[in-house]
Amino acid sequence: MTIITNYKKADFKFKSGNLIFFVNEKYDVSNLKKYFTSYENKFIKEILKLQDLSKKIISFDLSSVKKIFLISLENNLNSTKSENLGAKFFNYTKEIKKKEFNINSNQIPKNFENFMGYFLHGFNLKSYAFEKYKSKKNNKKIYINVIGKNIPSLNDQKKxxxxxxxxxxxxxxxxxxxxxxxxxxxxxxxxxxxxxxxxxxxxxxxxxxxxxxxxxxxxxxxxxxxxxxxxxxxxxxxxxxxxxxxxxxxxxxxxxxxxxxxxxxxxxxxxxxxxxxxxxxxxxxxxxxxxxxxxxxxxxxxxxxxxxxxxxxxxxxxxxxxxxxxxxxxxxxxxxxxxxxxxxxxxxxxxxxxxxxxxxxxxxxxxxxxxxxxxxxxxxxxxxxxxxxxxxxxxxxxxxxxxxxxxxxxxxxxxxxxxxxxxxxxxxxxxxxxxxxxxxxxxxxxxxxxxxxxxxxxxxxxxxxxxxxxxxxxxxxxxxxxxx
CATH class of the missing domain: 3.40.630.10 (Zn peptidases)
Structure with a gap:
């Protein structure tokens, strides 16, 4: 499996695909309104009423071409918790057929220093598999697109x-x-x-x-x-x-x-x-x-x-x-x-x-x-x-x-x-x-x-x-x- 990560400082505008948003522990989605239609916003709130909000990650289909992942962030988040959250997210991606994921980094609080770097570090570490001697290898590629202002510096990416x-x-x-x-x-x-x-x-x-x-x-x-x-x-x-x-x-x-x-x-x-x-x-x-x-x-x-x-x-x-x-x-x-x-x-x-x-x-x-x-x-x-x-x-x-x-x-x-x-x-x-x-x-x-x-x-x-x-x-x- 190969993971290809792209970073882009731009507005988050997607009408389809696997879309990832970060929310607080209470799953407050009020600051996500601008990314959805009024109908979609109502649908998301109804969906959340039926979910176990103690989970770190909740996913659901918003339409036949749009899947939403909501990832909750703790107030006392640190590097280890960020890495573990990234590893959890990797486990979710294994069941998704379309292996391209668009992450909105704009909703990450400023006090979570370099959260995206640690999150993706955990994701990558969890993805490792030793398949050298298997006749059928997992040759799939996962594309991670990180869009928004909160992306790791070039030095951090290299580190x-x-x-x-x-x-x-x-x-x-x-x-x-x-x-x-x-x-x-x-x-x-x-x-x-x-x-x-x-x-x-x-x-x-x-x-x-x-x-x-x-x-x-x-x-x-x-x-x-x-x-x-x-x-x-x-x-x-x-x-x-x-x-x-x-x-x-x-x-x-x-x-x-x-x-x-x-x-x-x-x-x-x-x-x-x-x-x-x-x-x-x-x-x-x-x-x-x-x-x-x-x-x-x-x-x-x-x-x-x-x-x-x-x-x-x-x-x-x-x-x-x-x-x-x-x-x-x-x-x-x-x-x-x-x-x-x-x-x-x-x-x-x-x-x-x-x-x-x-x-x-x-x-x-x-x-x-x-x-x-x-x-x-x-x-x-x-x-x-x-x-x-x-x-x-x-x-x-x-x-x-x-x-x-x-x-x-x-x-x-x-x-x-x-x-x-x-x-x-x-x-x-x-x-x-x-x-x-x-x-x-x-x-x-x-x-x-x-x-x-x-x-x-x-x-x-x-x-x-x-x-x-x-x-x-x-x-x-x-x-x-x-x-x-």
């Missing part, structure tokens, strides 16, 4: 489009099957981001061995595919100020390795690279909207397979940091990928902060379900900023505890640490505690466990099910509000 493209790119990556988006293909796709203005550097296995990134390489050694670390740099400032760093787990398919997962729902493990997809989508968005910030994205790309050469439970590996790890469970692999990536990012780029994202633990789903991502951090300021940004775009995070007392649960008798807590309990916290050991220079750091947020079987306010792209808008909002 919203950039965020949408980054979010859709993340969703596309997560939606790809494992036989298509393996690490080799993933690395190739990331190299194409150079055309967007990003500096992309790909470290293959040969380079990673020289760097001694053994925890990352150990995860992928059972696969016929390569393992990679990819860095994407965006320089939006003329100075050499420290960049903001984002690190993502990119396990393209996770069988669990020798510690094999149960067969049921293993097909969902194609989305175990969602953390990396968020980082990639964010970096694409920053480049497309020419964000005034220096930023770097780092992703570790591997495939966790059971093979004669696969990593075994009981193996001990030496990380890039020099610290050793005893592998007690090969299905606790994401933290091994992130361990090397985190230390390398901190040492190479010396960032202002590091935020990593990963579908890291099932335990976080037990704790928070699909409503919040788990936030673990060594920095109160960064945590507060993430919580605030999440509330603004409705990609929420909930801070979880870190404490040195948890360290004894991952201390190993045979190495510096072990990769799981065999005692039981605090699965998400001990995973984050493990990651924190690879932040060596006290850089402000936050870990987002997005296992419950990256994929939705039932859909959400701004997605229709499947890959959500959760995190792209959250991190973009953080940057936009606090660092540009």
């Amino acid at each position: 919203f489009k950039a965020i949408e493209q980054g979010t859709f790119f993340a969703r596309d990556l997560v939606s790809e099957p494992g036989n298509v988006l393996h690490p080799d293909e993933y690395a190739k796709r990331l190299s194409l981001l150079k055309k967007d203005g990003l500096k992309v550097t790909i470290y293959d296995e040969k380079k990673l061995k020289k760097l001694r990134m053994n925890t990352l390489l150990g995860v992928g050694q059972g696969s016929i595919r390569g393992s990679y670390l990819v860095t994407m740099e965006w320089k939006g400032l003329k100075d050499n100020s420290k960049p903001l760093a984002f690190v993502g787990k990119g396990v393209c398919f996770d069988t669990g390795g020798i510690s094999l997962k149960p067969a049921k729902f293993m097909e969902d493990m194609t989305y175990d690279m969602a953390g990396s997809a968020v980082v990639v989508g964010l970096m694409k968005s920053l480049a497309l909207r020419k964000a005034k910030v220096n930023a770097v994205g780092v992703v570790g790309l591997v495939e966790n397979m059971p093979d004669g050469n696969a990593q075994r439970p009981g193996d001990i590996v030496k990380s890039y940091s020099g610290k050793t790890v005893e592998i007690l469970n090969t299905d606790a692999e994401g933290r091994l990928v992130l361990a090397d990536a985190l230390t390398y990012t901190e040492e190479k780029f010396k960032p202002k902060f590091i935020i990593d994202l990963a579908t890291l633990t099932g335990a976080i789903i037990v704790s928070l379900g699909s409503e919040y991502a788990g936030l673990f951090s060594n920095d109160d300021k960064l945590s507060k900023q993430l919580i605030e940004a999440g509330e603004k775009v409705e990609e929420k995070v909930w801070r979880m505890p870190l404490n040195e007392n948890f360290d004894r649960l991952i201390d190993s008798k045979n190495a510096d640490m072990q990769n799981i807590n065999y005692v039981g309990g605090a699965g998400s916290t001990t995973a984050a505690q493990f990651l924190q050991r690879f932040i060596l220079k006290k850089t402000p750091w936050a870990h987002l466990d997005i296992a419950g947020m990256a994929f939705s079987k039932y859909g959400g306010a701004l997605n229709s099910g499947g890959a959500t792209g959760y995190g792209v808008r959250l991190l973009n909002k953080l940057i936009e509000d606090k660092y540009e």
